[in-house]
Structure formats: structure tokens, C-alpha cells
Amino acid sequence: MSLATSVPRAARHSSIWSTRAAPALAGPRLRILHEQARLKSTQPAYEGHIPLNTFEAGFLAVGSALMSLANPRRGDMVAALGDVTSGPVLPRLRDAMLESPEGRRILKGRPRVNSSTVDMNKLALLPEGTFGRAYVTWLERCGVTPDTREPVHYVDDPELAYVLLRYRECHDFYHCICNLPVNVESELALKFFEFANLGLPMAGFAAAFGHLRLTSAKRQRLFSEFVPWAVKCGSSAKSLITVHWEERWNQNVDELKRELGIWDPPEARWSRPLSEAKAATEKRQKAAEAQLTGQS
């Protein structure tokens, strides 16, 4: 069962410490006995769920933290660390979502954000000044696409797993609404912002340890200019996890920022100029229009 369709509360079976039966048993019964030897229910609550007991979770937390520091390209290790450490904060985020009608719509519909659900061509057709248009322009400027993120594995409750997955997938929207590129110092600034706004421990770790890899000049700029912005803006803004971004494609971007309580950070270092990105978006718009008129 996928995250989108599983029941809100997982049926948890209590694990029984049973004595090992004769090894002559084959197949699934043998697995169940050995899984009980692990002191953990083996029934996955959703697709991709890997139940862990406390010791294993601790082991994975330490191991994934070391691995993420040693090899930052291991995105799955960063995700695993996020999964394992987010425990206490996710219910708070879920409750924040339940408090607003918009958040409740997200929890009910469980929308996903990836290349198949976000149609960049359709968004390019939107008028200048809308959030959807701004998002496509941002994607073009940074040279990224809404890729599939590492799914959630180690959170036991399917609803909380969805909340964490939603956070991961909306990360690019936060980039766009805060007007930040994808280089290291901007990512760190955004992590400070996310930590102030959402309180996720993983964002905190990234913020606390990530700057060690920066040059001192960049670190100086980060802490003198970006961090004050991130903390002020993040803590006063509306909780971004409750925002149903897909309903707001047509909304005016400045109005959206005012509604959420976000203002622009100090000027960041972009890899491409805005004019180039806008031109690319216009090209995409023309291609999409041509395709539409060609079809009709």
C-alpha cells in the first residue's frame, strides 16, 4: 500500500519474543520468527517502510550522520538521518497542518511533487508575476527539475511519513519563495530558515555543521547577512508545511509572500542572470503554446 492510500494510523503488532522454532520451517514463517528475533514488528505500514527498533535507529542515526559528513553526495544517507531524527517534531507539524483548512486538504489529498506531477510547460503558460511562472523561472535559472526525492523509509506512522516526504518535496518551493539559488551558502541559509520555521532537527544539523565546509569569507557573509534574515523571517513567517503550493500557481507572487510573511534575503550569488532564465521560460511558453495550438 502506498503512502497515498494507507490508513492514517498504522496497525502496530506488538512484537513477541518467541523461542526459536526448529530450522526446518521454510519461507515466510521463518522470516517472521527471525524478525521477531529482531524485537520489531515486521509488517511495513506503507510501501518502502522499513521498521527499525530503537537500537537500530540509533545505529542508523550515527552511521548515516558519519556517512553524510564523509560523503555529502550520499543523498540517501542525509534522508535516512532526517527520517530517524525527525520523530518528535513530525506530530507537531502534522497538527499545524490539521489546524488550517489548506493543511487539511494536503493531508487528505497527499499531493506529490515530482517531474510527472509538475508540468513545467503548463506552468510556463501562466502570466508573469504568478507563483507558477516564478517557479519555472527559478528552475530554469538554477538548472534543476523537480526530481524524485529519496522516499521516506524509517518513519513508522504513514501520515507522519507523508508529512516528512512533503517537506522534502517542497524544498524547492521554499527556495523559490525565498528567492535563493542552489549553491552551498544559499542552501545553508535556507536550512537556517527551515529550522526556524519548521523546527526539524535535520535542518538544524545541516545548519550547525554544514558551514564547516565553507571558505571563511563565505561563512562570514553567511553569518552576518543571511542567518539574521533566516532566523527573523523563518520564525515570524507562517508554517510553510501548511501551504498547498499546487493550489497557488495562479496567485501573484508578491501577494503570496506578504500572506506568508516572507521578505527577500540579501542578494545571493546566482549561477545565471535573471534575464537568461526569463528568456528560457519564454521559450518554454512559446513551445507549450505551439503544442497546444498544434493539437487543437
Place this chain on the structure above:
Amino acid sequence: MFASNIARRACRTNRPFRHCRFNHNQPTPNQNQESSRATHFGFQTVPEEQKESLVKNVFDSVASSYDLMNDAMSLGIHRLWKDELVSLLKPGARGPQKCIDVAGGTGDIALRILDHARERYADRETAVDVVDINGEMLREGFKRFKKTMYHNTPQIAFQEANAQALPTERFPDNTYDLYTIAFGIRNCTSIPDVLKEAHRVLKPGGTFACLEFSRVNNPLLSTVYDQYSFSIIPLLGTILAGDRASYQYLVESIRNFPPQPEFAQMIVDAGFTTGGMFEGKGGAWRDLTFGVAAIHTGVKV
């Protein structure tokens, strides 16, 4: 760590068997009407034809980190086990020997055999044929041997072949003095076929030796061992190799392997002469580390 573009691309998971999900709450999958023979793949039951390709996928994905994973999982003890195997066999003691190391992809045993013969007996004629069904593993072995003095000598050769059906032109009957298979036989679909082929290619008087994970009989130790296997090893696979499923399979395949007396009987049934059905000196097998691993030996008469 900062969602760099490369990390985003790398987020795509690379599971070796996307088509074959480990459904914990699902009983055995629907079996093909035509294929009636099923075998085990870890704790799953799969049709026989599928096991080979499933195992191939596992080893394709673990090949590059195989040695690192072995060290992590056995805490380096696997080196001692392999040393013990080779010192038991004493290759080169009675003159140069033709050896075949099956499922020996990364070349651990082959290298030890050649070094033992060279260092103890000044033997540079002993030769080893390394055979493995998986090309990736053989590639790793070839790379390792390039760093040694045996590269480009007649002492070492690599061949991709199926242990259950060694091609007769390349591996004729009665050719080898020593047949070793270390940590490979549990991955084979049909153990009796492997033993039959071993019996075929060995010369009369040749030795068969198998090093494999086995049954820990001490109940306290086996509890600890189980905890370790099922908790830590898949996590180490996730952390070090980014691949939980392959290591889950490896751990499950150990549990499915027949215990020492049963396996010893299978060796006898294949036509070998072994020691008595007991453990230790003069017996058909020797336990290593309380039975975590075991060396089974037999002689073709």
C-alpha cells in the same frame, strides 16, 4: 548534503530488484503453472530459473564494495577464516598443484593459495583457475591480481562459468588436485549439482574444500549472532553500500543453508570420502568461530 544537483540525481534509488518486492505479509507468490520447481532466495520462495538472475543482481550491485562489506560484517574475521582454510589445505606441500577456486570472484582464496605455495614451499608452478558466474566479481578479482606478482603469469586464470555446469572443454574430467569454494555454495540453486561437478573435475586423490557460513549450535551465542545478523548487517549495507536488500538476502541465505551434518552427508552422497560425521580433527567438518563458519572437506577416491 546541501541538495546539490548531483545529490538530487543520486537520490534516485537503485534497488537491484524493483520487480521483486519483499512483501513481508504476503505468502509465497503465485507460481507459474509450467515451472513446478521452486527454490529459496533468502526467505522468499522463487521459481528455480529466477534464482540465478536474482543472485546475479545481488552480486552485481555488491561487487565493488564486497571486500569492505565483508570486513564490516565479520569485523575482519573473514580474513582469519580464509587463512585457516588455506593452512588446512597446505597447497604446494606435495608438489605443484592445479587448483580451481569456484565462486571465487574477488580472488581472496586464490591469492592465499598462491602465496602459501610460494612462501612455504618456494612453489611457483601451482596454478589456480578462478571461476565465477558473475563477471563483475571477476573484474574485481582481476583488478586485485594486477597489483600482485601473479598477473600475466600462467599461475592465475579467470573464467566466467556456472558452478553447476562447468563447460567440459574448458574444465575436462579429472583435471584438478584441489577444488575450493568459499562463501559461494549457498548462492547456488542446486547444491548437489555443484558437488557433482566438483567430483567430476577433481582428479582421483583430489581434495574438495568448502568454506561456508553455517549453524551456530550454542543457543546463547546464536541469539547474539541472530541479533547481529538481522539488525546490523542490513543497516551496514544501507550505510556503506546504499543497498539494504542485497545484504538482507545475504543474511537470509545463510539461515537457509543446511546445517553441518546435513551438508556433510550431501558431500558424501556426491561420491566423496570424508571423515566421520563429527566435528573437528578427523571429522567431515571443522567449525570456525563456534559455527558461524565451517570448513567441509572431502577426497575423491
